[in-house]
Amino acid sequence: MDIIRIILAILLPPLGVFLQVGFGLHFWLNILLTLLGYIPGIIHAVWVIATR
Numbered sequence: 001m002d003i004i005r006i007i008l009a010i011l012l013p014p015l016g017v018f019l020q021v022g023f024g025l026h027f028w029l030n031i032l033l034t035l036l037g038y039i040p041g042i043i044h045a046v047w048v049i050a051t052r
Contacts, residue, residue, distance in 0.1 A: 009045035016045045
């Protein structure tokens with residue numbers, strides 16, 4: 001299941017984070033990072049998925 005989340009995190013970073021942690025701090029932080037730049041959003045999403 002983590003492989004699917006990582007693929008979703010690359011395509012839509014907030015969706016991958018949402019599937020991992022729900023509507024928490026990491027989700028909103030990932031939306032902000034994705035709006036500021038797509039690459040930081042991907043890095044954060046993969047990090048959240050890999051550490052939980």
